[in-house]
Amino acid sequence: MPTRRELANAIRALSMDAVQKAKSGHPGAPMGMADIAQVLWCDYLSHNPSNPNWANRDRFVLSNGHGSMLLYSLLHLTGYELPLEELKNFRQLHSKTPGHPEYGYAPGVETTTGPLGQGISNAVGMALAEKVLAAQFNQDGHDIVDHYTYTFLGDGCLMEGISHETCSLAGTLGLGKLIAFYDDNGISIDGEVEGWFTDDTVKRFESYGWQVIAGVDGHDPEQIRSAVEAARANTTQPTLICCKTIIGFGSPNKQGKEDCHGAPLGDDEIALTRKELNWDHGPFEVPADIYAEWDGKEKGSAAEASWNEAFAAYEKAFPELAAEFTRRINGDVPVDFVEKADAYIADLQANPDAPATRKASQNALNAYGPLLPELLGGSADLAGSNLTIWSGSKGVDAKDASGNYIYYGVREFGMSAMMNGITLHGGFKPYGATFLMFMEYARNAVRMAALMKAPSIFVYTHDSIGLGEDGPTHQPVEQLVALRSTPNLDNWRPCDQVESAVAWKESILRKDGPTTLIFTRQGLPQQERSAAQVADIAKGGYILKDTAGTPDVLLIGTGSEVQLAVAAAEKLAESGVKARVVSMPCTDAFDRQSAEYKESVLPAAVTKRVAVEALAKDSWYKYVGFGGAIVGMDTFGESGPAGELFKHFGITTDAVVEAAQSL
Numbered sequence: 001m002p003t004r005r006e007l008a009n010a011i012r013a014l015s016m017d018a019v020q021k022a023k024s025g026h027p028g029a030p031m032g033m034a035d036i037a038q039v040l041w042c043d044y045l046s047h048n049p050s051n052p053n054w055a056n057r058d059r060f061v062l063s064n065g066h067g068s069m070l071l072y073s074l075l076h077l078t079g080y081e082l083p084l085e086e087l088k089n090f091r092q093l094h095s096k097t098p099g100h101p102e103y104g105y106a107p108g109v110e111t112t113t114g115p116l117g118q119g120i121s122n123a124v125g126m127a128l129a130e131k132v133l134a135a136q137f138n139q140d141g142h143d144i145v146d147h148y149t150y151t152f153l154g155d156g157c158l159m160e161g162i163s164h165e166t167c168s169l170a171g172t173l174g175l176g177k178l179i180a181f182y183d184d185n186g187i188s189i190d191g192e193v194e195g196w197f198t199d200d201t202v203k204r205f206e207s208y209g210w211q212v213i214a215g216v217d218g219h220d221p222e223q224i225r226s227a228v229e230a231a232r233a234n235t236t237q238p239t240l241i242c243c244k245t246i247i248g249f250g251s252p253n254k255q256g257k258e259d260c261h262g263a264p265l266g267d268d269e270i271a272l273t274r275k276e277l278n279w280d281h282g283p284f285e286v287p288a289d290i291y292a293e294w295d296g297k298e299k300g301s302a303a304e305a306s307w308n309e310a311f312a313a314y315e316k317a318f319p320e321l322a323a324e325f326t327r328r329i330n331g332d333v334p335v336d337f338v339e340k341a342d343a344y345i346a347d348l349q350a351n352p353d354a355p356a357t358r359k360a361s362q363n364a365l366n367a368y369g370p371l372l373p374e375l376l377g378g379s380a381d382l383a384g385s386n387l388t389i390w391s392g393s394k395g396v397d398a399k400d401a402s403g404n405y406i407y408y409g410v411r412e413f414g415m416s417a418m419m420n421g422i423t424l425h426g427g428f429k430p431y432g433a434t435f436l437m438f439m440e441y442a443r444n445a446v447r448m449a450a451l452m453k454a455p456s457i458f459v460y461t462h463d464s465i466g467l468g469e470d471g472p473t474h475q476p477v478e479q480l481v482a483l484r485s486t487p488n489l490d491n492w493r494p495c496d497q498v499e500s501a502v503a504w505k506e507s508i509l510r511k512d513g514p515t516t517l518i519f520t521r522q523g524l525p526q527q528e529r530s531a532a533q534v535a536d537i538a539k540g541g542y543i544l545k546d547t548a549g550t551p552d553v554l555l556i557g558t559g560s561e562v563q564l565a566v567a568a569a570e571k572l573a574e575s576g577v578k579a580r581v582v583s584m585p586c587t588d589a590f591d592r593q594s595a596e597y598k599e600s601v602l603p604a605a606v607t608k609r610v611a612v613e614a615l616a617k618d619s620w621y622k623y624v625g626f627g628g629a630i631v632g633m634d635t636f637g638e639s640g641p642a643g644e645l646f647k648h649f650g651i652t653t654d655a656v657v658e659a660a661q662s663l
Contacts, residue, residue, distance in 0.1 A: 029067030063119025117160030125421020165414030171209030174398030471639030540589025
């Protein structure tokens with residue numbers, strides 16, 4: 001029977017071989033953490049390689065994602081559908097083994113990691129999802145939600161500020177089923193970290209409220225086992241296991257040095273490493289007895305079968321809860337949601353009002369929230385401004401996690417990455433809010449949601465110079481340009497309460513990517529629409545006001561500036577200019593429409609076009625052309641009352657009229 005070290009050496013060999021074949025990669029971390037991985041995956045991790053989506057599996061996140069060959073080796077060895085050929089194609093185009101783990105490529109990869117600190121933050125979100133889901137569904141004698149979240153992380157993750165945000169909150173929320181292994185090897189890309197990372201990590205995490213198990217030899221299986229046992233025994237605190245390891249373990253000339261962090265070992269060094277490890281096998285060769293010992297399919301299938309049996313008993317005792325659990329894990333909305341949402345939207349159109357769209361957003365939450373127990377809301381300490389708390393909101397805390405609202409504190413980046421973890425875990429539709437300006441803190445987590453096509457919902461209020469006196473530090477200008485240029489991301493900037501309700505409905509229904517909902521601080525008048533126009537809102541852009549015959553000019557607006565376009569069209573009509581007003585609350589959704597539909601809204605023959613938006617102009621050239629006009633921002637904002645700011649920056653009805661006449 002193979003020894004533990006021999007099992008770990010299979011990881012080391014596969015990792016250094018794959019990196020060498022690719023001529024790039026990071027062999028150091030996989031070789032250094034192989035012993036920890038062997039203990040965790042062989043002795044503790046509850047998972048089923050034959051069904052990577054089993055609802056009650058433990059989640060494993062490699063936060064130091066540059067060590068991706070560690071994860072790919074584990075998935076291959078334990079029996080996931082990741083054949084040896086894919087390891088040989090490491091870092092090659094269209095392989096299932098990209099340079100950093102990417103969600104949706106290899107089965108068993110729970111999240112995309114690589115930007116350091118986000119993996120541990122995703123893991124915090126996953127552990128939070130487990131805790132809340134358990135509190136909502138488990139009954140006496142029926143613990144159908146009962147699994148751990150394990151994560152590996154290195155010095156780089158701990159240096160990133162986001163780790164402070166999310167690990168602090170993890171301690172506050174008492175996420176006792178979150179267990180993190182710190183790869184304390186003292187090395188980062190630039191060399192020995194003692195020159196730039198001298199934090200007392202133990203005291204830091206103890207101050208967060210974590211259990212810290214320090215001084216573990218990361219190459220001693222018994223010390224690792226003992227630490228994991230202690231971690232699992234503590235159900236009220238997350239645990240950080242500090243493992244002292246040697247980067248590139250087994251490489252005679254490169255272990256313990258930055259040389260092996262991000263470069264192949266080289267053929268000669270690999271030969272020496274094989275000798276050092278007593279690994280007498282060729283490249284990508286793993287003996288049958290080692291494969292047999294690693295294989296997790298039988299054990300995993302038995303674990304899932306046992307859970308299925310327990311779930312069947314739960315289903316018999318609590319049929320409604322069981323059906324609801326299944327629906328939520330599958331990501332399906334209630335069968336009557338669309339019908340009731342459409343009725344709510346129609347009622348809004350029939351009963352005009354002029355709230356700020358942030359208030360319209362809260363009203364929509366009050367309408368949709370009772371229909372959607374999977375909504376898990378939150379705000380980065382701006383609930384009173386973002387208006388994210390609705391009548392059915394109940395806070396989640398360490399002692400009672402059965403609620404549906406997270407008080408994230410001033411942690412925009414951490415909130416967003418945690419939301420991605422919650423989304424990927426399953427069972428929830430998370431939304432989290434801040435001011436649009438402070439999306440800047442969270443941009444990389446939003447990008448990661450888009451990269452993974454994870455349907456998180458990011459709510460951004462105070463969307464322009466319209467927020468007024470707080471001034472340019474709080475007034476967004478260029479943010480929506482960046483968001484609109486992000487692939488897979490839908491961005492809604494509605495003009496009134498009706499478009500706001502549609503935007504919420506579409507974001508809830510979306511399964512193939514994240515959504516931003518961008519709302520105003522100031523009140524906006526409701527626009528008149530027919531039932532057909534209301535139905536067209538979901539297409540992202542539609543004709544709001546038209547004219548007889550072919551229009552002379554197209555006026556395109558979003559959000560608070562749609563009212564300016566409507567008023568400008570009326571003024572232009574007085575001088576005999578026929579103007580069509582197009583409301584385009586979501587350019588991303590509009591761009592996906594058929595060529596015929598887009599032509600019907602923005603006919604190519606009408607080249608005189610004006611776009612108006614109180615944000616940077618760059619998004620609009622593809623709709624108005626270089627010969628068109630854009631009424632928008634070229635500078636940062638100023639501090640002052642909103643009405644005065646719109647006049648000062650020339651974002652007015654008269655400015656739209658003048659732009660149209662100039663064409």
